[in-house]
Amino acid sequence: MTHHHFIANFTVARSEEPLNKEDFMSGEMVRWCPGCGSHAILNSVEQVFPRIGYKKENFMIVSGIGCSSRFPYYVNTYGFHGIHGRASAIATGVKLANPHLSVWIATGDGDSMAIGGNHFIHLIRRNVDVNLLLFNNQIYGLTKGQYSPTSPMGTVTKTSPQGTIEHPFNPGELVIGSQGTFFARVADSNQKMMTDVMFEAARHDGTSVIEILQNCIIFADKSFAGVTDKDVRDNRQLHLVHGQPMLFGKNKENGIRLNGTRLEVVTIGQNGVPLEDILVHDQYRADPGIHLMLAKMAPPLYPIALGVIRSASFSTYDDQVEEQVRIGKATGKYRNVDDLLNSGDVFDVK
């Protein structure tokens, strides 16, 4: 199969003067609970926007509904707080109308995986060049604690007093299953990785989904403690770096290797496993096979994969729309609406 690769012709205009975090602070009172993971995400965005370096007025943040979706009010950019689940559709319209904007979506697991599931998968399938920050706290926070489509099976919440009986979505699987070209996962506790990944998302042409393991301190506190707590994280987090072997553990003594068609956790040196056996991360690989396996890894058998899991190069929807308009204008029969009105079977009444 061949596919056209379009070079992004609509790079966003860069700021002439250096910007800093203050340039992106809106001054509106931030109304998230103290200790909420969202504060860290806001902080990362305010840090990464100046680093990305586009003109202030060329950033646009779109959101849906939920705790996450208050986000646009807190960042001094053009912003649009939409309705529940529809941020992806609204952002698609923004990007198609003006491809010179850097468009960011702030959304949650309920917003994007439940009520907005359809828009989420189709945004990704089209590969519209936007960046989607998925605040995954595995709970409905704003409505005060009901289970979400990412709550682990058996989670006890107000609407599941005996525990949930639904299989949760793994966002990475959904992204890759929807032909996703970019998927990254970060924890809210790791600001450095979060800003680095956001920067990579901005550079990627196409829909960039960043799943942020975001702690809801009120209704689902410590949901991610099993992978983020200090005493376990070295052994339960695999930090992916393109071109580097997939090593983890306090002294990077463990690694991931491919055994047949499955991933396997091994310890270097044990049972004669050499370093050369360890998989080297290739985030740019077009084939999503390994990326899918990495996205699905979870304790207790595996560490969870963090960082950029997939960043494959495919044509973007918005570039192709511009290309079709360009071809239309170059080859079309009608230069203006008068031409169209007078086309075909037209006759004079005298």
Place this chain on the structure above:
Amino acid sequence: MHKRSKILELDEVVVKFAGDSGDGMQLTGTLFSDAAVKAGNDLATFPDFPAEIRAPHNTIAGVSGFQVHIGKHRILTTGDSCDVLVAMNPASLKANIQWVKPGAMIIVDADAFEEKAFTIAGYKDNPLDNGSLDSFQLIKASISTMTAEAVSELNVERKVADKTRNMFALGMMLFIFNRPLEPTIEYLHRKFEKNATMYEANKLVLQAGYGYADTLEVSRSIYMVSPANIEKGKYRTIMGNTATAWGLLAASERSGRPLFLGSYPITPATEIMVELAKHKSLGVKVLQAEDEIAGICSAIGASFAGSLAVTTTSGPGLSLKSEAIGLAVMTELPLVIIDVQRAGPSTGMPTKSEQSDLYQALFGRNGECPLVVMAASSPADCFYAAYEAAKIAMEHMTPVILLSDGYIGNGSQLFKIPKVAELAEIRPPLAKANDPNYKPYLRDPETLVRQWALPGTEGLRHRVGGLEKQNVEGNVSTNPANHQNMVDLRAAKIQKVADFIDEQTVLGEKDGDLLVVSWGGTHGAITSAVTALQGKGAKICLAHFKHIMPLPKNTEDLFKAFKRIVVCELNSGQFVNYLRMTLPGFKYHQINKVQGLPFMVSELVEKFNLLLENQ
């Protein structure tokens, strides 16, 4: 040439082509209409096709029809009943016989009236032989046989030959209406440019039909419909949905705002999207969204980013869009929502027309959620209605719902071609870069309209959304007094639109015994009925509304001058109840019909007469 035939001069004729879906009746009707237009007649057409793409062969459900009304005077409707019916099989005869005038001409393909076929259609015995059609001028033509004979020299398969039967019927009709064959042959030449055999076959069959009609005995009539007396100018025929698309294109060009359409296919609105998708050369961007909600939400995003944003749909889709329409009201962004209405509720009758979405357009949202509601009145008017909807949306920063319907959306009509530069100017209230006074909800004191500040513009960064905002500043606010103020402002802003639209006109005198009130796609039938009665001296007038929310400012004064008011609409009384609520000082009579069918002129005349008599 026509010496043997009696020539009948007619003012107007209604012709219906009917056959099994797949018999090519839409094309036949269109080509017959083109010939009428070329001869200078005015006309209105309506395709009447089944919801199924290919229903079972020879069934009533599978009948596809095309009705055309041609005349030497202004033609406003597609006609109540037909003067000529062409029926290609028993089912199409059975489905249409109730709409055929007594004494009318019926042309049938006699070969298609085999026992199996007329049994499937629901006839006990052959209707061609049982005397049931004695009151009509019945022409039993062996169309299938003669078609096969006409193409015998080409050695084409029977199946291929059968596909040209419609050309035999068309050839007959062109003879009977005294039209030349050449334009149709030219059309066939273009259509079958790459298939010489099909071109030959169609041409031979067309000529055979024409020749056959010439051999019919002397008693058969030739119909003459003289050219209509139409205002000078350049004309074309246009379908309502095409006209809607073109009106939007014109508004985009005139306003300088690029056109964005976010839509999901739905009968009978899809053709608007299909049409716009062709016009990339005019800069249109069309997103076929994953659902109705994504259609409107992408349009709202595009509107925020500075496009003339549009979403098109029909009733069920409008229901799905309700929440997002509220978002556009709250964010005070321009948005054109076009509802090509069909019979509801729920899936209803997708290919049948109705005006039953008016309540939904006016009231179908949560909260106090006012917006502009307009209605197009004819296929050609769809152009101007769409243009004006776009103008109001942009100049008043509001969503506008434009109601069309399946009848005018799929119907076609003569259209006098306007010049885009002569259409009303459109001036969107764009905010200027780095305007130090810019505030998201700062309003023009005269119109109460806020400015449109486009992302990418320096010095205008701001946030909007579905949460209530502080007036002027645009911050999130739950202040009680502010909410009251914003609710009042949003309502007043819509009412102010009345200062910028045309006053309501009346067809006829300024006063009289009966004022007929109507809106939208019923314009043709109602105008025909009212003018017919005016011709007989009745003191009857018509106020046909294009603007529903807000109503034109002179509406109340205009109503006062009439003894009686009757509101006619294809629903159970939605506009009349809106008028009772908005202008309660009047007694309103009502005429309603909810059958998925347009009003017939004759039924309206009858009902108006009753109201005129019983004063």
